[in-house]
Amino acid sequence: MEVLYKSTRSSGSPVKASQAILKGLSEDGGLFVPDHIPALDRSLKEFAGMTYQEAAYEVMKLYLTDFTEEELKDCINRAYDAKFDTEAVAPLVEAGGAYYLELFHGATIAFKDMALSILPHLMITSARKNHIKNEIVILTATSGDTGKAALAGFANVEGTRIVVFYPKNGVSPIQERQMVTQKGDNTLVVGIHGNFDDAQTGVKKIFSDKGLAEEMDGKGFQFSSANSINIGRLVPQICYYVYAYATLLKEERITEGELINVVVPTGNFGNILAAFYAKNMGLPIGRLICASNENKVLYDFFRTGVYDRNREFVLTSSPSMDILISSNLERLIYRIAGEDPDRNRELMAALAGEGKYEITAEMREQLAGFYGSFADERETAEEISRLYKDCGYVIDTHTAVASAVYRKYVQETGDGAKTVIASTASPFKFTRSVMNAIDAKYDAMGDFELVDELSRLANVSVPQAIEEIRTAPVVHDRQCDVDRMKDTVREFLNL
């Protein structure tokens, strides 16, 4: 059955998947959501016999219904190839009683690669299907990982350009170095004087600037988004939850139909929303455990029903989760508001105006499948150290937030269900924080010395993505104030 995409903020006519991917954000400022969540049409046993690529096709075909089989398989095969350093693409590693789903084996060693290695192919295919002649300008705000993954995906892709804004003082040294060394004539990387929320709000503003859109169209350009508000990011992320379940089944760790829990270190709510979609497609998931760092706006929301961003923005050792406005939560709000765009719009207007909103008791009841908690900086560091000392397994700071939250959850509930923890970045991406957590003595070492030390300690070879930036020259050194973001884009496009 065809799936169409409608906006969370109006009841205008729905669009096809390819059109939603091209637009990124709906013109009314809403997010595109599928008009229904399709059910898996292969048995879990069948999935257990599939490669990652095969499983991805069986999931994505249910959402991207205006893509032909050939188009979709072509996108999948181009995305999930030797760029990933393991055949499994997303391997599952058991450590300390949980299963870590390693989503960081792609080109930029963070889970953003899972979606951003396929998005450029989905985007170009969508442009071709819709006879788009304009060059597509990808505009992205990043808390560190999306930027590099999007740059790697779109660099030198014909018919596209990409602009990335990141908070100048809000990303890890390795993250920044990965971005500012990015090659490709069609790329621009800019550090803004503000935090991630400033970057994201600035980008959304540029997107909804109608005058600018007209001017761009006259010059042969149009914007799209590589942020997780794009449905082309969300759909590929559903696949690895199905694949993780299939792996557990194949390895006889669970029986078919057995409920598992999923823990996700959360920022913009994209990754956990994908798990929620997987659950609603029929994947046997019990609890969806939403893990936050000290920016615990989501924990408070699940506990009280009040979403309140009026608080101090904390810079933590898990910068990709330093977010107070979780964009993708809007898709969940819309759903629990009975898919009523008017009610959703009111809540989002309150968020934009007063910085907060409260959901009704009826809406809260529908969140029973979620459990929210958080880990502070000390708990996060302790979890890295504990897992290393107990099992010799080294995890990154984001994964550590999830892992620490999982332990709190088990303590509180006694729930013994098998659990998959989304492992969202390689420890090599956050080497300093990771090594300091293991032993304070490492603080004296240089960034790349630490890399070699981590490799020795964890008995894992240094990922290609890190080797590349050791010597790569810096090619982007632009900075701008938040109110100059639009001018920066205009200059890049010679408008």
Ligand SMILES: *Cc1c(COP(=O)(O)O)cnc(C)c1O
């Ligand atoms: C982006 C990111 C997250 C947060 O994911 P969301 O989909 O934004 O919730 C967590 N960990 C890492 C390493 C990330 O890059």
